[in-house]
Amino acid sequence: MIASNIKFVMAGLLFGILxxxxxVVSWFRIQExxxxxxxxxxxxxxxxxxxGMISIQLIKRFRIRTVNNEAIKIIPKTxxxxxxxxxxxxxxxxxxxxxxxxxxxxxxxxxxxxxxxxMISAIAGTWVYGYLKPRLPH
Amino acid sequence: xxxFLELIKQPWPWWVSGPLIGLTVPxxxxxxxxxxxxxxxxxxxxAACFPANISFFRYDWKSESWNLFFAAGILLGxxxxxxxxxxxxxxxxxxxxxxxKNYGITDHNQMVPKEDINWRxxxxxxxxxxxxxxxxxVGFGTRYADGCTSGHSIMGLSNLQWSSLxxxxxxxxxxxxxxxxxxPAILKL
Numbered sequence: 251m252i253a254s255n256i257k258f259v260m261a262g263l264l265f266g267i268l269x270x271x272x273x274v275v276s277w278f279r280i281q282e283x284x285x286x287x288x289x290x291x292x293x294x295x296x297x298x299x300x301x302g303m304i305s306i307q308l309i310k311r312f313r314i315r316t317v318n319n320e321a322i323k324i325i326p327k328t329x330x331x332x333x334x335x336x337x338x339x340x341x342x343x344x345x346x347x348x349x350x351x352x353x354x355x356x357x358x359x360x361x362x363x364x365x366x367x368x369m370i371s372a373i374a375g376t377w378v379y380g381y382l383k384p385r386l387p388h
Numbered sequence: 389x390x391x392f393l394e395l396i397k398q399p400w401p402w403w404v405s406g407p408l409i410g411l412t413v414p415x416x417x418x419x420x421x422x423x424x425x426x427x428x429x430x431x432x433x434x435a436a437c438f439p440a441n442i443s444f445f446r447y448d449w450k451s452e453s454w455n456l457f458f459a460a461g462i463l464l465g466x467x468x469x470x471x472x473x474x475x476x477x478x479x480x481x482x483x484x485x486x487x488x489k490n491y492g493i494t495d496h497n498q499m500v501p502k503e504d505i506n507w508r509x510x511x512x513x514x515x516x517x518x519x520x521x522x523x524x525x526v527g528f529g530t531r532y533a534d535g536c537t538s539g540h541s542i543m544g545l546s547n548l549q550w551s552s553l554x555x556x557x558x559x560x561x562x563x564x565x566x567x568x569x570x571x572p573a574i575l576k577l
Contacts, residue, residue: 255457262461270469272405284567287481293402301410302546329551336532341562343525359466368523375527380444
């Protein structure tokens, strides 16, 4: 199990380096973005989406296969109203903590050990969603 | 070599780091046919550790464990970048810094404001709001929205899914309200 997953550790490692170097995990950068005080975060997200978009188009156009020669398939998420309600709730938390889930791991890695508590609390939030799911509007 | 390392250590402009971050999308597709996303890791942790007979957490999380390895990599990569590849300077807008000074936040070169997000103040009202409540909203909200900035704003938008655009606009709406109204209120505590 470990051996077959080393490649994902490596991909994560690269992503972790990039989001620290891109300052995406900085609480201050997140405040700037939501106060329209800097183009930095918009530039990062915009150019990341552009690269991702071009990559996916190339993969589809040329039917590029995985390293194991499988056909690449992307299953779109199924829309429900939670995308809006949950999205707003997450956005509020994003500005408070200065982190979305990826950066939570990265903030801990960059030495802000107290963010372990933020992470545990986020896991608790995930659990409470699972518990309340049948009663929430979707 | 030394010059190269010096160059790496400096802050990178967005047009260097942004496109590189976007490459995570094809990398994960090519090495494992996996859709880029991070918030699912927290769902897998719930499923693995406290499923509590909740149907949402009853699935084969082990078949999704690549996500947890990816997250472990993020932690490790961040440690490497912060320890050896950074000169710890971030050019934040001076207007923002001036305002934050009023709240007692002066060191902006850490990833989080250490005056408020630290172990010592964890159990103060401000600490609970910034750390515990903030974290809870991130976990609850991303699961309710079925994805986070990675899964929706980068992966979903890259795949031209309109529902991810709805989710991204909702993230931004919540963030605008929070950063301009809620965060200043918490910092005043």
